[in-house]
Amino acid sequence: AKQIVLAARPKGLPDASTFRFENVEVKSPAEGEVRIKGLYYSVDPYMRGRMSDAKSYAAPFEVDQPIVGGIVAEVLESKAPGIAVGDLVTGRVPWATEVTVPATELSRIDPSIAPPSHFLGILGMPGLTAYFGLMDIGKPKAGETVLVSGAAGAVGTVVGQLAKQAGCRVVGIAGSDEKTELLKHEFGFDEAINYKTTPDITAAIAAACPDGVDVYFDNVGGEISDAAIMNLNFHSRIALCGQIAHYNATEVPMGPRLFPRLLTRKVLLKGFIVSDYIDRVQEGFAALAKGVKEGKLKYRETVVEGFDKLPEAFLSLFSGENKGKMIVKA
Numbered sequence: 001a002k003q004i005v006l007a008a009r010p011k012g013l014p015d016a017s018t019f020r021f022e023n024v025e026v027k028s029p030a031e032g033e034v035r036i037k038g039l040y041y042s043v044d045p046y047m048r049g050r051m052s053d054a055k056s057y058a059a060p061f062e063v064d065q066p067i068v069g070g071i072v073a074e075v076l077e078s079k080a081p082g083i084a085v086g087d088l089v090t091g092r093v094p095w096a097t098e099v100t101v102p103a104t105e106l107s108r109i110d111p112s113i114a115p116p117s118h119f120l121g122i123l124g125m126p127g128l129t130a131y132f133g134l135m136d137i138g139k140p141k142a143g144e145t146v147l148v149s150g151a152a153g154a155v156g157t158v159v160g161q162l163a164k165q166a167g168c169r170v171v172g173i174a175g176s177d178e179k180t181e182l183l184k185h186e187f188g189f190d191e192a193i194n195y196k197t198t199p200d201i202t203a204a205i206a207a208a209c210p211d212g213v214d215v216y217f218d219n220v221g222g223e224i225s226d227a228a229i230m231n232l233n234f235h236s237r238i239a240l241c242g243q244i245a246h247y248n249a250t251e252v253p254m255g256p257r258l259f260p261r262l263l264t265r266k267v268l269l270k271g272f273i274v275s276d277y278i279d280r281v282q283e284g285f286a287a288l289a290k291g292v293k294e295g296k297l298k299y300r301e302t303v304v305e306g307f308d309k310l311p312e313a314f315l316s317l318f319s320g321e322n323k324g325k326m327i328v329k330a
């Protein structure tokens with residue numbers, strides 16, 4: 001089988017030299033293990049964090065060891081009770097075309113609910129992130145305004161739709177006109193702002209949010225968040241989900257100090273990691289699966305074909321090539 005290891009820790013933006021392909025023997029499963037073949041692989045922004053050795057919530061990847069990521073796979077051989085050959089499973093496993101892992105790393109998926117790859121997106125980690133961040137921290141109320149950055153991605157598209165369902169005015173920020181059109185016409189956002197072509201984002205948010213912003217769901221950070229903060233209402237909430245604008249930074253940017261604004265407007269700012277909600281996964285999954293089944297939650301993927309394209313697909317998250325969830329199909 002082929003696997004992909006971390007060849008070197010990237011400084012700044014990773015590139016092809018961050019990754020190395022290797023051929024490996026796949027061992028037969030021991031008791032409690034299964035051998036799986038990858039069908040769909042997830043590339044996610046948080047994986048950039050694991051490539052660095054800075055202390056974080058997830059342990060760093062080791063140099064010369066496989067990158068580990070989300071997968072949907074087919075079981076080829078099983079020595080684990082409850083998992084049969086042909087089952088479809090999801091989990092976080094080494095990036096390899098085939099691999100043998102403990103069954104405890106995997107959970108079975110039910111392809112009658114949705115196409116298998118959805119379990120890496122709206123019915124997986126990104127969907128749950130959107131659900132818990134918005135519902136538990138944003139706590140949107142009907143009539144309020146919700147602003148979402150990174151709006152056209154895996155998390156953002158779900159946040160926007162859930163906020164619409166909660167009866168809010170929803171405004172998205174994304175990096176191309178194609179994406180802003182998609183937000184308005186496919187995902188039901190009321191307004192969308194292209195941050196790459198808008199000279200004054202603060203003014204654009206003010207225009208799109210005439211009653212101010214009550215919930216800011218932040219996927220990106222940086223200047224977009226500065227502009228969002230300048231538009232926050234009294235008692236507004238920030239669900240601090242991601243800071244992709246900073247993931248490749250080589251030093252901490254000390255920007256304008258906007259905290260006085262957060263203070264005087266009595267803003268709640270809460271960072272969160274989806275795993276904080278591990279005890280409530282069933283609730284989140286059920287809500288998202290119901291929305292998908294009933295056609296009330298739309299979902300989009302950008303699918304790149306070929307295991308060999310995994311590094312490229314990962315890197316393209318930082319140039320915004322994806323609309324919706326970025327997936328690699330084996």
Ligand code: NDP
Pocket residue numbers: 044045046125126129150151152153154155156173174175176179219220222224240241242243244245246272273274275317318319320321322323324325326
């Ligand atoms: P996306 O599908 O949104 O893909 C990343 C997107 O980020 C790109 O498409 C691009 O869109 C945008 N982007 C890239 N660089 C920049 C930049 N410098 N400034 C502004 N936007 C940029 O990824 P996900 O939906 O999977 O993740 C979204 C965010 O949520 C990430 O920050 C991720 O780390 C975070 N996250 C956090 C979790 C948690 O538990 N807290 C769990 C999952 C995700 P564009 O064209 O608009 O620039």
